[in-house]
Structures are given as structure tokens and as C-alpha cells.
Amino acid sequence: MNILVTGAAGFIGSHLCEKLLENDRHQVIGVDGFLGPTPAPLKAKNIAQLQAHPRFTFVETDLLTADLPALLTDVDAVYHLAGMPGVRTSWGTDFAAYAVHNISVTQRLLEACKDLPLKRFIYASTSSVYGERSGPLSETLEPVPLSPYGITKLTGEHLCRVYFREFAVPVVILRYFTVYGPRQRPDMSFHRFIRQLLAGQPLTVFGDGTQSRDFTYISDCINGTAAALEQDRAVGETINIGGKERASVNEVIRLLEALTGRKATIHYTPAARGEPKQTWADLTKAERLLAYEPTVTLIDGLQKEIEYIRSLYEGGQT
Numbered sequence: 001m002n003i004l005v006t007g008a009a010g011f012i013g014s015h016l017c018e019k020l021l022e023n024d025r026h027q028v029i030g031v032d033g034f035l036g037p038t039p040a041p042l043k044a045k046n047i048a049q050l051q052a053h054p055r056f057t058f059v060e061t062d063l064l065t066a067d068l069p070a071l072l073t074d075v076d077a078v079y080h081l082a083g084m085p086g087v088r089t090s091w092g093t094d095f096a097a098y099a100v101h102n103i104s105v106t107q108r109l110l111e112a113c114k115d116l117p118l119k120r121f122i123y124a125s126t127s128s129v130y131g132e133r134s135g136p137l138s139e140t141l142e143p144v145p146l147s148p149y150g151i152t153k154l155t156g157e158h159l160c161r162v163y164f165r166e167f168a169v170p171v172v173i174l175r176y177f178t179v180y181g182p183r184q185r186p187d188m189s190f191h192r193f194i195r196q197l198l199a200g201q202p203l204t205v206f207g208d209g210t211q212s213r214d215f216t217y218i219s220d221c222i223n224g225t226a227a228a229l230e231q232d233r234a235v236g237e238t239i240n241i242g243g244k245e246r247a248s249v250n251e252v253i254r255l256l257e258a259l260t261g262r263k264a265t266i267h268y269t270p271a272a273r274g275e276p277k278q279t280w281a282d283l284t285k286a287e288r289l290l291a292y293e294p295t296v297t298l299i300d301g302l303q304k305e306i307e308y309i310r311s312l313y314e315g316g317q318t
Contacts, residue, residue, distance in 0.1 A: 004029045004075045007082035009043035011183045019222045027055045033062040037187045063105045068112035077120040087274045090149035102152035114167035127177040127279045129154040136282035139238045147274030170235045172228045177242040177281045181218030182308035194309040197262050207271035209250035212278045216243035217296035227290040234289045242281025244294040
């Protein structure tokens, strides 16, 4: 199967390409425009090993202007992971980039796919679409995003549903819950906390640290994402991809202290606008449609990310 992965040099995208290539029948075309908060050298490092793979082709291009019909020639499935990430930076004038890369690009890609005999169009969405809720978040809840970022991702979902209904584009929408692990973006909290802790710097925490998240280790996320390609009953569905356990930010910091042997100095700052107090994925649908079951504990996942951060910054990356 020929599979196009947008955002292929990113955190989740690079891991997904590696997973897909484990199947000898897959050819993967990775596309990335090197946009967003991750420095280009880190993105290049993410795909360094992929570049040498005989069944992987990398295309650096901006999907807003790319020749999509050429990119999609003989493609059987599309994973659309590209976009502008981040809640805190989506306010103000920066919103224009979010609207372009999360909405316009998604519509442009769906339009280019609408007459193709695709097996699957898998769209990466986010738990940020749910807004402020208590208890497990089911896909049946009406989304009420708190941030411009969440609104752009929800708009992408609506576009997918429209193209599914009108043109039978075989969409699957996956809502990711706080994915972490090796190659996590430098602006994300675990990456920042570990880097600051190892460097003996104060940890910056937005809010009082009691906010909790459903943390999803990268390999669990990728297993669920890969399963969406194989399970025909997932077509037309919106599915949560969450983790094995939840924790507060303060609890995570205590785990990091134990794992690194370093005592954290914590600098609490005002809570970030647009971020919910808690997230908690109801995985009933993922279990039923994708046979999804996260297995990596938070302590094991954090240990793996610590090892990655150590190697990354000891190697002189910035």
C-alpha cells in the first residue's frame, strides 16, 4: 500500500512512518514543510533514519501550495498529521497561521482526495476540542473548545465529515490526548520539565499544577493510529486515543524528581488561557473499533523520554 503521511518529520508523524514501514507491503511518502515550534534541526533528526529506508520517500513542501495531484498519484491512504500545534500560541495575530495550516490546508487536501479511490483518510485531531468537562470524555459529547487552536482542529473535523458525506472520502478522525515520549516537541511540558530539571533550571508551570491530563505514550498512540488503517469499521468514525493513566502536573514533577534524582525548583505562573483543568479519554469506542489498549505506564514512559532528552542535549542539539 502507498501511504502519504503529512507532518512526517514531526513527533507523531516520524514515529508513525517507522511503524508503517514495519509492514513490507507499505511504501511511505512523508511530507513536511518544517513549520511550527519545533526547530528544523530536530525535525531533520526525527527523520534521519527514515531517509535511508528504501521504501520511504521524503518531500519537503508547503501543503498550501504543493502540487497535490502529483503527491497523491497512486496513493492508497492518507494520514493527515500536519498542522500548527499549541493552545497558548493560537491567540492574537498568530491565529492567522492556525487558520491557514489547520483549516485551509485540510480542505485543500480533502478536495484533492475526493475523487480518488482511497482506502483511508485519517485525520489527527485533539482532545482540545472537548473544552472544560469532568469525567471521561466520550466522542458523543458536543465539542466546546476553549482555544482558537481547538476551534481550528474541530473545523478540520467538520470538513472531514462533510467530505465523507458528500464524496465518500473514507475518513477516520482520531482525537489524541496529550501524547508524550521521545521526539516530543520542545514547547511541550514534559520536554521542558525534563530539560530544565537536567540543567538545574527552575521548572515553569502554568497554573497551580493541579490540572490533570490523560497522558498517552507515543507507542500506544501509534498503535491506535496504525490500527485505523486496517479496521474498515472505523471509517466515518471519531475515536479517542488516550493513555493508560492520568496524573496532575505536580504528580508528574514528583515522578521526574524520583527518576532523575534531581530536586525541582518550581516557578508557578498564571494559568494558560484556553487550557482545560482536566482531560480523561473514554476509550470504549477505541477498544471496540480498533482493539486499542494502551500498555505503557506513566513512569515507564517518562523514563524513556528522560533518556531521549539526555541524549538529545548531551549531543549538542538546541
